[in-house]
Amino acid sequence: MALPVTAARVCRLAGRTVTSPSGRHRRAVSLPTRRCYISASTGNNLHFKLDERTAHSSLDLFKKDTGVIYRMLGLDPSHVLDNPERFRDWAVVFGDEKISSGRHYWEVTVKKSQEFRVGVAEALMSRDDCVGTNSSSWVFGYAQRKWFAMTSNKLVPVTLVGKPDRVGVLLDYEAGFLGLVDVEKPRIIHTIRAEFKGPLCPAFGLWDGELLTHSGLEEPEGLK
Template sequence: MKELRHVGSKKRKKEENRRNMALPATVSRLFCLTGRIFTSPASRHRQTANMPTERRYISTSPRNDLRFKLDERTAHSSLDLFKKDTGIIYRMLGLDPSHVEDNPERFKDWAVVFGDEKISSGRHYWEVTVKKSQEFRVGVAEALMSRDDCVGTNNSSWVFGYAQRKWFTMTSNKIVPVTLVGKPERIGILLDYEAGLLGLVDVEQPRLIHTIRAEFKASLCPAFGLWDGELLTHSGLEEPKGLN
């Protein structure tokens, strides 16, 4: 009888060991099905210990020497293009809107103009001479953005602006102050489409002064708003080193 009980006890222990060995595999499959990764506490400890204490963003997007001109078809009637369509001048009175060719791409209520190139990938850099203006916005906008809106007032445009001697970022009509910039004669714009980054660049240093993070989902165009003086664009430039 004792021998039978001993055999039964060994059999039960063997069955328990088999079930315990199967448990991790079952749990692992469950976490995979729910989109989570299962690791043991010891494994998690090893992973944490091996992680670097500091991460630095490094872009893997291909760099492109973007070349563009300003698209007269989009320009508001108060904006004059000059220097082979690379610069814009603000005219307070402007042209009579009825004297400007009517088309659905033109901004009719806001002094805005787009660049003539569409961007859907890659890393791009251009500069803008801003010394002759005291009120402007520069950045990017979706090519199909509503022409009833001004750049910065909706969720399809991202800009850096300057007004009343202060810099700011603007998107979805939300304004965020940008400090420690001053009023340079020329600024740079860095766009990394895949990384969702738009940067304001100090061209003298060079360095990134401020960045806007976004998830770009549609083709973008360089975008400009102007309510005083003039702006001059410079494209086809090589990106300065060290902006990562």
């Protein structure tokens, strides 16, 4: 994936060695306490915000539509703009970009949430359903202190994952898989296999707390 030299770096604690593209000669730079991603304004990196037009009335968007917070009472549905794209019965919101090809990676920071779902769904998925309950959506969920993978209303337990703080999502459209990524290793913890046939959107369900999305990230090295 080609990236401009002027791309801005985004770094977090982790421990890693990267190659610096600056200057006339490439050289290895040891970063014993940090991991770096490259956030680019161009290229194939998926950039998205949350689409307010799809958000259930119990969900409020914030931080320039990159975060979502659950409100127990929510808004009076009669005060929410009537939109056929809006989820009516479930606390779900989609990202505002459609994916029809390629390999894409994004992360989600979890704040005070004990029940949520992250993944992808067909852009034309029924707004009367919840993500994970039909054959048009593929998600990783967290509830009752346990992780699971879910599609067509079938749950598969996901082990070796602790209480969430920040997780990654890796989508390969052509290869037909969606991966849950441990961002600290980094490694793929669990994979959902599927045959994607239509445009997909990043999808999120939230029943308490907050989620903050991070798009425009390059895939960490070493993921298969």
